[in-house]
Amino acid sequence: MYGGHITDDWDRRLCRTYLEEFIKPEMMDGELYLAHGFRLPGNHDYNGYHQYIDAALPAESPYLYGLHPNAEIGFLTQTSEKLFRTVLEMQPRDAGSGEGASGSRDDKVLDSILYIRHTHT
Known part of the structure; x- marks a missing residue:
């Protein structure tokens, strides 16, 4: 589907499948759950939807995406290691024990921030 338009038979087939599988009458009745514990909101205006989502949306977890709860352990471990590495790198060093002045x-904080921005873009 290009630009929201059906341009060929494959686009038509894809759209028809989405409509048949994901758009169901239950969605209008409020009986469909988008995620475990998160019922599809009823008819609201723009602000009403946002209030509903802020109040009713469950906490983000791998389970919401169909993953095992242990899926985020690697991510959290890696993030913690980066945090502690950054904190250790910012600790003052002995002026005579390094290879020249390191700044x-x-x-060091600015270099760390620039490095993190560079690696996450």
């Missing part, structure tokens, strides 16, 4: 603590 101030502020320079």
